[in-house]
Amino acid sequence: GLLIAFCLIAALSSIPICALASPPRSETHEVTQSPQKNNQTMLNFRYVRDPSVKSLLEEAAASFRLGNFKKALAQAEQAFEISKRQPDALQTAEIAAAVGKVHLVTGDFEKAKGVLSEALELAIDAQSEEVQADVLTSLALPLSVGGQHQQAKELGLRAVTLARKTGSLRVLSRALSSLGNAQTNLGELEAAERNLDEALRIAET
Secondary structure, three states: OHHHHHHHHHHHOOOOOOOOOOOOOOOOOOOOOOHHHHHOOOOOOOOOOOHHHHHHHHHHHHHHHOOOHHHHHHHHHHHHHHHHOOOOHHHHHHHHHHHHHHHHHHOOHHHHHHHHHHHHHHHHHOOOHHHHHHHHHHHHHHHHHOOOHHHHHHHHHHHHHHHHHHOOHHHHHHHHHHHHHHHHHOOOHHHHHHHHHHHHHHHHO
């Protein structure tokens, strides 16, 4: 319900505050940002070059910040369809990743997995380890919610490895948070604590 939605928003940003469906941790982190502020960090478009696509995505990001996820999804999907007709795999991968994130927040995990899998293939084609790490982190979320914690951990490990290579602190913080949540759910509390603490330190900088 509301707790799962709140955790999804936090995990899709870079705020490590929830271990989805987890047993108690030895310590808990306080929430340092509101869901509305978290929303501002979730849809990022560093590699979008087409002005018309960028305008649509800015509108989608504004709708998302206001919590109008249905409108945000329609705008992001429109941008995605336009971008797919252009020879820019990196731009299209980043947009697909955003569409997948909105599907996750609305709870449509099947559609999210389909779009995110496409985003991952595009990011690999574009040789972007940053977008690959971001997508792998998003793909881990429905696994965690579905109780597939070992698989979520494996994706988290891959995401953290890639994110460290890119130097993107935003992506690294998300990946560490995802990995820490999966480790918490598996009872690997010491490793989880290290990763969640690092994610929180990065998020607070």
